[in-house]
Amino acid sequence: MIETRDIQFGEAAGRAAEAARALAAAAPAAGQLEDLPSEKMVLNMGPSHPSTHGVLRIVLELDGETITKAAPDVGYLHRGDEKIAENMTYSQFVPYTDRLDYLSPLANNVAYALAVEKLLGIDHQLPPRCQFIRVVCCELARISSHLLGLGSYAMDVGAMTVFLHTFTEREKIYNLCESLTGARFTTSYTRIGGLSRDLPPGWIDQCRKFCREVVVNIDETETFLTRNRIFVDRTQGVGVISREDAIDYGLSGPNLRGSGIEHDLRKAHPYLVYDQLEFEVPVGSAGDSYDRYLVRIEEMRQSVRLLEQCLDKMPAGPVNVQDGKIALPPKDRVLTRMEELIHHFINVTQGVNAPPGEVYFGHENPKGELGFYIHSKGGGTPHRLKIRSPSFVNLSILPKLLPGHTVSDVVAILGSFDFVMGECDR
């Protein structure tokens, strides 16, 4: 027989109140506290820290728990992508773009292909089906990237469930990617002048099913966070970026729109078929971490809208330009006809013959403006290929933004920036 007895709270509460009174009486006045000599401490956050999402290192100078100086140190994931690009043909570089922002490889593929096609002057001659499929790819990548961004953000500020919840949905995107491209992660889906393959049979229906399911998931994710007291307290008023600072530091994507600037490259300079589709550009009002979170949530809903419109309007036809000098000719013709065989041979060994000149193409990637600047001296390889990566530029505001916040706020701010080091360091 187990004996039970009630715990007496009254006595304990009384003791605590008395202890608090005694402490208050013994504490020095506020003025004396400020005069206490303090020593600044240097804290090394990263490069291997769960909230730095990869290998970002920040050297923080602390006064107590308040940051007085922050110096980000990037470059731990530098692989020399720009140098590598100068030594291979345009088509060979497509797999390297998968590894830039490795959370949205499909969008990177599209951005790179469009940049090269702009150089070739064929960006307006792409077949309609190719353009619609590319929009579908970009928007799937956006949903996938934001789902991960939100999940890991919530986990950084203490909510484990959201991460597991959004990842069940991301898994479905991976399945769609797998049946579309043959790979779950490193998709390498686009080719110069088209795509590596057409949609597999039944894919549109799978994608529609996903669209119906992901809306429910986004709504549920919102119920976890948007009015969650802990999440709101950790993010509202933290990491406030003014409109002027956002522009001055070159922010782009959801981080820019979180500060109230309504600018989206899909609207401002429509590429592909974005001018034929209806969608809204969500913007924040306060420019804090919470607004950046809200912008991402709404962007996912708009992406679903775009997806549904694309799937409804999906035209029939080829997915590659019908120019053997740019896109590889169909394999059955390569094996039976002379001209196609020559095109195939030249295209594989020498690459697409690009004219001399230079282009810059900025693409609205999930993380911001991913730009490719290509300087060509003619021939199959770029003379210089510069990748303007949104994560690199977005992180440059940290030395301005972090001072004045506490160490725990750093986690909330970094999470709200949703950066990827593969892209930052290239």
Place this chain on the structure above:
Amino acid sequence: MSTSVELAGRLRAKFPGLISAPAEFRGEITVQVSDPEAIAEVCAYAKKELGFDYLVDITSVDHCGEDPRFTVVYHLYGYGHLCPLRLKLRVGEEKGELPTVTSVWRTADWHEREIYDMMGIRFRGHPDLRRIIMWEGYPYFPLRKDFPLAGKPTSLPEVAFTEPAPLAGGPFVTIAGGKDTIAREPRARIPETDELRKQAANAK
């Protein structure tokens, strides 16, 4: 709404003799700035009077063997008029220096550090011109055309490899065991004279 060409024309009217006529390629407008020393002034005017409040990117191109050797490229954009404009200027190797534009757009800070790191072009007046991607004390500028793809040995130890793994090899695969990156880089090797491959074959 003004266009990129008009804005380039206004820039040219303000700095006669310094700004070239706007050139168009694939719908993009480029102007050359003939004197690199004037770039900060030109950019300050472009931002203040022409509404180019957003600096998209700064980058550099190496024309190894030509004089002047480098091109520095500025991509400007304005949220008011939504027009992009590209400014280009040439910098010689001996001088290798031009004024910073960090006082015009603060985002220029990291872009200029990256150019210094990768190309070795210095920006006078930059508040903190250190390497950003490579480590402090790295002796080379890797994006220059005379820097080999396989890299050069540095004071840091090479990646520790043991011996060629089973099934290692192939023309595009890095072979383990080379003494430095040059020996391991597949595209820098000649298959017939490949010592590593021979050693691996002899060991079997």
